[in-house]
Amino acid sequence: xxxxxxxxxxxxxxxxxxxxxxxxxxxxxxxxxxxxxxxxxxxxxxxxxxxxxxxxxxxxxxxxxxxxxxxxxxxxxxxxxxxxxxxxxxxxxxxxxxxxxxxxxxxxxxxxxxxxxxxxxxxxxxxxxxxxxxxxxxxxxxxxxxxxxxxxxxxxxxxxxxxxxxxxxxxxxxxxxxxxxxxxxxxxxxxxxxxxxxxxxxxxxxxxxxxxxxxxxxxxxxxxxxxxxxxxxxxxxxxxxxxxxxxxxxxxxxxxxxxxxxxxxxxxxxxxxxxxxxxxxxxxxxxxxxxxxxxxxxxxxxxxxxxxxxxx
Ligand SMILES: O=C(O)CCC(=O)C(=O)O
Ligand SMILES: [Fe+2]
Numbered sequence: 001x002x003x004x005x006x007x008x009x010x011x012x013x014x015x016x017x018x019x020x021x022x023x024x025x026x027x028x029x030x031x032x033x034x035x036x037x038x039x040x041x042x043x044x045x046x047x048x049x050x051x052x053x054x055x056x057x058x059x060x061x062x063x064x065x066x067x068x069x070x071x072x073x074x075x076x077x078x079x080x081x082x083x084x085x086x087x088x089x090x091x092x093x094x095x096x097x098x099x100x101x102x103x104x105x106x107x108x109x110x111x112x113x114x115x116x117x118x119x120x121x122x123x124x125x126x127x128x129x130x131x132x133x134x135x136x137x138x139x140x141x142x143x144x145x146x147x148x149x150x151x152x153x154x155x156x157x158x159x160x161x162x163x164x165x166x167x168x169x170x171x172x173x174x175x176x177x178x179x180x181x182x183x184x185x186x187x188x189x190x191x192x193x194x195x196x197x198x199x200x201x202x203x204x205x206x207x208x209x210x211x212x213x214x215x216x217x218x219x220x221x222x223x224x225x226x227x228x229x230x231x232x233x234x235x236x237x238x239x240x241x242x243x244x245x246x247x248x249x250x251x252x253x254x255x256x257x258x259x260x261x262x263x264x265x266x267x268x269x270x271x272x273x274x275x276x277x278x279x280x281x282x283x284x285x286x287x288x289x290x291x292x293x294x295x296x297x298x299x300x301x302x303x304x305x306x307x308x309x310x311x312x
Contacts, residue, residue, distance in 0.1 A: 031249070204263045
């Protein structure tokens with residue numbers, strides 16, 4: 001069962017931070033998802049990212065596999081590599097993807113990212129690096145509003161070090177159009193919640209994204225999230241859900257394959273590796289004690305990735 005959904009629209013250019021924070025709070029409590037408009041990233045840059053992304057996925061499989069996902073979680077993942085829903089009966093999700101992470105931060109000081117050869121895709125790296133910087137800056141602004149929405153100092157996440165070398169990953173995604181017989185019923189991305197703080201998603205207008213607001217309810221109700229030109233779709237991840245003791249929801253979502261190729265660009269903004277994620281004082285009480293023990297962000301993320309990438 002599925003139906004269409006009208007998510008709240010949050011305007012990042014609003015001159016009323018109080019009203020914006022209130023709206024964000026309502027969106028995070030009720031949906032865990034919202035649209036972000038007037039974020040300041042030019043449409044032309046976003047289109048350029050999609051154009052370059054398509055060029056990469058159009059390369060021959062052996063060229064893409066030369067940049068296969070490395071131990072630093074950067075590079076190409078072919079279809080079936082990841083299963084976001086561990087209970088899925090299929091051998092893996094139907095998407096292929098490419099991860100770009102922070103440059104530097106390794107003990108060797110070397111860039112752990114992998115890049116297509118400049119001869120074959122000349123402006124690819126510059127486009128991705130430019131978008132990465134811009135969307136990271138939007139994510140930082142959004143987190144200051146989220147802190148405000150939680151009645152915290154708007155610099156809270158900066159002050160606790162979460163945004164000091166954050167684990168921020170750009171992920172280019174490509175979903176197939178047609179399905180082979182053995183893939184019937186399988187998902188582009190099976191049901192999951194994201195792992196970190198917030199995700200900022202750019203979509204290309206092809207439908208497929210759905211959310212389930214009440215995962216315990218059966219049968220589950222899946223609602224379609226439509227594309228809005230120029231808007232980013234933002235969702236709350238599990239680490240922010242843990243910080244807020246489930247007051248902010250990390251909502252289950254999935255991507256259907258609908259017979260038309262689809263591209264999207266997700267930006268996962270996750271805290272610094274050593275940041276400890278623990279229930280905020282304002283989110284617990286005697287009657288509502290912390291539901292999760294404190295965890296180190298890097299350990300949590302590593303374990304979640306291990307599970308979704310362990311082949312069946
Ligand atoms: O492609 C999409 O619309 C969503 C992707 C997604 O949920 C993810 O990569 O975590
Ligand atoms: Fe997701």
